[in-house]
Amino acid sequence: MKRFLLLATVLLAACSSTTTSSGSAAPTDLTVFAASSLTAAFNKIGTDFEAANPGVQVTFNFGSSTDLATQIGSEGTADVFASASGTAMDTVEKDPGVQDRQDFATNSLVIITPNDDPGGVSSLQDLAKPGLQLVLAAEGVPVGDYARQMLDAAGLSKEVLANVVSNEPDDASVVAKVKSGEADAGIVYTSDISSADVRDVTIPDNENVAATYPIAVIVGAPAGDLATTFVDYVTGTQGEATLAQFGFGPPLSSG
């Protein structure tokens, strides 16, 4: 048992020394915590960023923004946080603190239907057609809450919610139900449909609800200046172009 413990200690020491040794020179490892809706876009941005900065390795941790905010508070390994909601970023700003916080993208809502559009949907109002089979993400899931908020603002809550045939666990399940033709329509983020084989119906800006994505460097980030460089890259022209390619909009000017 003693020998085992000794071995375990040596192994642990070996593991931790490999992660800390890089800290002595200029840091080359960057850890980014990002909302799961950013997965495809950030994987592309990560590859581009690594190509532009030889020797640098970016590691992503994708998840629900709320969960990530909790992890950042307790872990201390994150350099950058890209959140799908301001509230989650507020949590991190309080503890352990952030710098260079700025909004970098918006994600709006879109109606999707199967390619042959069995329900005949071409506007938000069409979702109120009696008998239409609509799927939404469940309440408490951000995209589901945004969709209900939008319907409420349009004064369509009652009629449209009566057509809901399923409250799905996340946006991917909504896309799956619509894509397979089981449901006539669904509401998801515009970034969800960049690769999905579905028909989309744009919702006009005055009826739409936009989610704003903030990004920031975590105070005490192990990667130091590299974290700032990454944030600058994401908010710069190249980052914005990649985000647009994956269905995200530019940040709203805070005027």
Added chain:
Amino acid sequence: MRRRLPPPIVALAAIGAVFISLPAIALAARAPWGRFAEILSGPGAREALRLSLEVSLAATVCAVVLGVPLAWVLARGEFRGRTVLRALAISPIVLPPVVAGVGLLMALGRRGVVGGWLYDALGVQLTFSTAGAIAAATFVSMPLVVLAAEAGFRGLDPRFEHAAAVLGARPGYAFRRVVLPMVRPQLVAGAVLAWARALGEFGATITFAGNLQGRTQTVPLAVFQLLQTDQEGAIALSLVLVVLSIAVLVALRGQITGAS
């Protein structure tokens, strides 16, 4: 005099017992006892409980009505492909439920291989309906009936059936009056396990039938949805499911394991 069990075995058994019972104990420890009545009398919880009972009982009936004859064919029939058929009949036990759900969508969805015809010709749609939830629960629980019943049929001496035949009983009569009564314990065990499996079904249901209060939202789906908004509610409803399943398993313990 009672024999002492070897200490290493007792130690491992103790760890196993703690591991398996800890989640139930933790749920009880964290349960919002003060809000219990309020949560369980809310419309969401009440409808979920009612729906869970309906769906699980209906699925058990379907699983027995279809599964017992299938088990009989597997036990007594001699035909090519029997091994493959048995593997297929049991496969839902090992399939991830979400895969079962996708399979059911492809088969019985309104654009599915069979479901497309049901929808176009008869106007029947299983997805997003209580019937769909029952279909999903039947699919995942029937293998437990097949396994238990086939074991029972195989353990039965064929001479009983021969004797019944010699005495003039038609095969159907012999099956009902001679075979079925003799394998009753296995059938009950299979049905109870199938019911328990149907009661806990989540993945295939949400994938195939969707999640709508009062129509397809059974207790496991309601627990999942409450987790997003009201964790205490989720714990209270989970605890009801835990207590219900343990109560039934305790009541029927002899039927399932053969222990007293």
